[in-house]
Amino acid sequence: MDTIYLDNSATSYPKPEPVIEAICHFMQHVGANPGRGGHSSSLSASRLILETRELIGEFFGGRSPEEVILTQNITHALNIVIKGYLNKNDHVITTKYEHNSVLRPLNRLKSEKNISYDFLPVSEEGDFDLNSLDKLKRDNTRLIIINHASNVSGVILNIKKAIDWANYNNIPIMIDTAQTAGSYKINWQELNADFIGFTGHKGFMGPAGTGGLIISNKMIEKTKPFIEGGTGSKSDLLIQPELLPDKYEAGTQNTPGIAGLNAAIKFIKQKGIESIDKKIKENYRLLHQGLAEINGINIVGPKNIDNKVSTISLTFDEHDPAEIGFTIDKNYGIMARTGLHCAPLAHKSLGTYPEGTLRLSPGYFSSREEIEKTIKTFKDIVS
């Protein structure tokens, strides 16, 4: 049975061929540990990593490569900020659209450091009042954390408004771009945030095991290191060096993964982000439209389908999402995700807790034929 992969919000698949080639090439011909030797092979690995930082910095609106911290995943990046920047008794403003990678660290600090947080009320359409922000602000508010797009409903939040408010009020802001960065045409230049978490294996179409943090220069002094250890730099120091990016990057990097991410960003640049964005949106709109016409299917989230990423969460009048997810996988080879998607509060807001939803997320490599087959399948089993 041919399979149809519609779980790009979890990880994009397939990966562009050059990504796989770059990983294999690195494994076969470079292989060395960057910054852990002065020899030529180690220097090649160092150059590859520096180039990847430059590509990522350029992507996020021209940030300096030193401000690009590479981590295993965005969860690690969010933890660096939440645990390294927040101090005892600090207050945070965030939203119910956040992933557990924000909610769980916050709750840890709530019990350990007496930090507190409030949820900014965000509409299903992704917007909010500036008044609400003003009202939530306290003297000890030290961080805003806001999701760029929900991994449940796909809605894109009005982060520009939040960033402008945060900058005006001189409060640092962190954006979780797990569902946006890479494949969507976004004006990153105007998203002037102090912290931006990103993943390498979704929109960027790189391998799992890559991701990172953009940290603005002025936050470095205020943000303690998280994982400490060997950096290959200032080895005589018994404390973590303050220089960037080493302060936040201890231990051996996922160099083959970074080689893959490097190739992925070059692939995006070569195709042009406009054309990638366009193709994904065509797939997404076709699927959205087709599903919306089927009786018994409810599409969760915003009415304005243009303010969404390619993520469609469904509930069913007569069926449990998990049951449908099982059927489409087993009998039709359609791969989707069911459940809470690690974002329980988003489901509570959207009224889909505790059953969750069935989530379909077409990607750049989805074909029109696959989308049409999927719509037909849902017609057959739901209505």
Next chain:
Amino acid sequence: MDTIYLDNSATSYPKPEPVIEAICHFMQHVGANPGRGGHSSSLSASRLILETRELIGEFFGGRSPEEVILTQNITHALNIVIKGYLNKNDHVITTKYEHNSVLRPLNRLKSEKNISYDFLPVSEEGDFDLNSLDKLKRDNTRLIIINHASNVSGVILNIKKAIDWANYNNIPIMIDTAQTAGSYKINWQELNADFIGFTGHKGFMGPAGTGGLIISNKMIEKTKPFIEGGTGSKSDLLIQPELLPDKYEAGTQNTPGIAGLNAAIKFIKQKGIESIDKKIKENYRLLHQGLAEINGINIVGPKNIDNKVSTISLTFDEHDPAEIGFTIDKNYGIMARTGLHCAPLAHKSLGTYPEGTLRLSPGYFSSREEIEKTIKTFKDIVS
């Protein structure tokens, strides 16, 4: 110019062909995010990870797969324990052979949590007195951290003695196996330690970006999670789930890397660890012997060359290690590492601080011809 790779203590190179094939296969044909979907592709990824845990657990003397925590590198693993297990005012016994991945986290906690630590005096031959341990022990001693083998001199420490003492005194012990686990024939069964950190890309011959922690069941309750976030399990919980291995594994795993590590351990099993151990030691002894006969070269560390891993650190009567490292790389294509190797106190103990050493570390894929060429090169440029 043909190159000769002698930096296996930094990362093993080349990797076995099946490792590269497994990564490419995973990227091309599986690709999904384990535990992040109920669909068949995600289940394949979950099975692969479980099997890898089983292989690692089996390797370390029959530990349960749940006790195997997978991380980006051993530095991350050591940080989990040091930062998650130690509490305010705790005391630690460790050694000067430790890597910065132990020393830097300890120093962080020294200033932040008032923990204290003492160095167990360890001889150049890797041994120590039980009396010294008894003398260092305090009422608040809560952890012993000991390196299995030095990444500077290559000496193997008498960890069996330390583990037995720790178990007898009911103090948890952590072993850093960065330089040993994988390629050496070691009786892991008798190394009954509460915490074992390991890396995937050195002795195991897997890809960079892999490693982990073995944590004994009874330590779980005492060791807080480190990185918190989505686990794909118990998504309704706003705190990190207590179940293993999820408690210590938040965020998307380096699944292609784990596929590579899986293949690497199978490669070791198939070749037989005895034969791998034998081949590495032949290369190592040949090189050691050849270098020892050259006037003007000093081999740092133990006299008993059988109590060492395949790591040979050199200083020179008439030359700086960095100068020789540069020459052998540039003119002869020999890749080695120079400097402090992220272990400054080991150099202080060995009298090689601050210049450091030139380190040669032959591996499983080194050839007799390469070793002979290397010896000849050193004869030509040093004596």
